[in-house]
Amino acid sequence: MATLEPPKTIMNDDGQPNGEVPDLSQDALLDMYEAMVTTRLLNERGMKLQRQGRIHFYVGSMGQEASHVGFGAALKETDWYFPHYRDTGVAVLRGASIEEMVHQCYGTAEDHIQGRQMPNHYSFKDINFYSISSPLSTQIPHAVGAAYAAQIKDDDVVTGVAFGDGSTSEGDFHVAMNFAGVWNTPTVFLCQNNQWAISVPTEKQTASESFAIKAKAYGFDGVRVDGNDVLALYQASREAVEKARNGGGPTLIEAVTYRMGPHSSSDDPDRYVPQEDLEAWSNRDPIDLFQAFLHEQNHLTESEDEALRERIKDEIQAGVESAENAEGPTIDSLVEDVYAQVPWHLREQADDLKRFYGERPDMDGGH
Template sequence: MAVRAEFQIFQILNEEGNTVRGIPELSPDRLLAVYQGMKTIRLLDEKMIGLQRQGRIGFYGASTGEEAAVIGSAEALKPEDWIFPALRQGGALLYRGFHLKDFISQVFGNSGDLHKGHQMPCHYSSRSFHHTAWSSCIATQLPHAVGAGYASKYLNETSVIFAYLGDGATSTADFHAALNFAGVFRVPVVFFCQNNQWAISVPLEKQTAVKFLSLKASAYGIPGICVDGNDVLACYHASKEAADKARKGAGPTFIEAVTFRVGAHTTSDDPKLYRDESMVEAWKKRDPILRMRKFLESEKLWNQKMEKDLDKKIADEIQDAIEKVESFPPPEVETLFEDTFLKKSWNLIEQEKDLNCILHPEQLTANRF
């Protein structure tokens, strides 16, 4: 079943959770893992937003409503594949096996954080899980992803690169440069665009005049696919097909997953100031998690008791991880000067000495002044 949906939205599960075409080959275990992955993001988002409101963390960017896009695409990846994320793909890193404690430590930015608090919260990365750090500058990850894909091709490796972006990123120069290069050099990259309809306060109709963002791909000689981003099986199927194609040397694909940002852009934003809540309520009825749950129930793979048990299991794991992470002290001050350069530059050495004088004035010697 090839996905050819340039002018319509490809779907496998409709909003009632019924199949409208054959389902992809996924074992019951994988289907349940997908469901658990989506639920984990949802419960984690709720909890972390609560922590931010209590002043226990500084910032959080949620993926609520976009779980199917994140997990459906991540399910298509092999361990050797790389993710070049935007803001909302942390759930994919968790889904690929990153530890919850390390994940939450990144948000706290304390000494438990593998990156010693050097990044903004929710800008997760892990070399061992092939998940690069996002720079926060919209779309800069796209040329980087294409460069990594070009390297994979040049070295005759089989790894495929997933480059994630939002709808807002499609209006940037980096988007153009990345898709153009990928198209010309047939780079093994899958561009996965979570079209959540908003770029902070800019709605899609002010972002572009095209009906589907996936149409933009044709200008670069790249197949553009549009999928229902709240249908996890459709997201998986399109991603798997695109990844397989890229792995075989058949070049890049652009996937637009049509979804909706149900919550605020981040905890620093208040969407009530610029959008009508009725729109949010309408999209909540298309909830990707509920849709998959209905499907699993119809397949006799899920029931109410399992749902209750899973909720408790995930909530306990999150609570346990938060308690551990919150007990970690801040990173050592010296770590501020580490990891940027292999060899510390002269000005960093000077700054480190100055800071040391402020922190330990008793160590000041007459010689220094």
């Protein structure tokens, strides 16, 4: 087996460029940084809220903020994004507000999906951010289908789709890769190889020498990129997105990264993640690298950085207060947003449920 080339990188361990830096305005760089920091801070607060019993689940992205933000930043706003469940940063980058995300985590009446999804499984149609899915890989054929539709309609749309290393073992991944290759669809695939699928390490996941190489079998290119280097991720994604937009077909990007937190709030990684691996990867924490780059290149001062973090924390706190004072979705909403006219048997069931809770006010079951 040929020796694997190291993943493409731009920043060294001190966040200083050792390669050509992509042409990005200061505003664009700072937007990416804000999205990464917001994701980390939401993650920290979300895990605490879950431990306090205030929300029932959280799936974080500690260590993977650069992987998805660098990728998302390379797409145009009119392109569609099909997220992995760790991709909070792309929703932020596309304009989702912290308040709406916190309401979603609580499943309030102000959550526009009305508590229909698990916490932080966002869905924002107005910003072309497709619904996050808990069942693995379902978004991958959807992204290829949407790209194929755009190709037929001659719409200027590229679809970007993200998933994990474990997700490549699902049939949906292979079906989607095959159709993308055959139809030459404008799709860019991002495999966030964080080395784990819950407690299953990558060596038990695949016998391939990398995840990127899987693209070869489907007739297109795969590239391995340092997933903790937001600039390298952006650069590789930019090239792939432009190629897709110009009719050059799909690309698979493997972001080589590490899951620095638990799989989710339901997991105890101390039982299987080697401490020394975690320590080694935390020396290339994606936020620390980008922070050092921005400071050194005079894009952000330490006090501006501090003020940014305080503002985000305040927004999260305001979101929590707003969500905790909001009503839950109404019982009627259970049946009213599926059919144009609610069928009689669903109306009857909703009325029964309202009567049930009406007689038991102590149960706080709905209104």
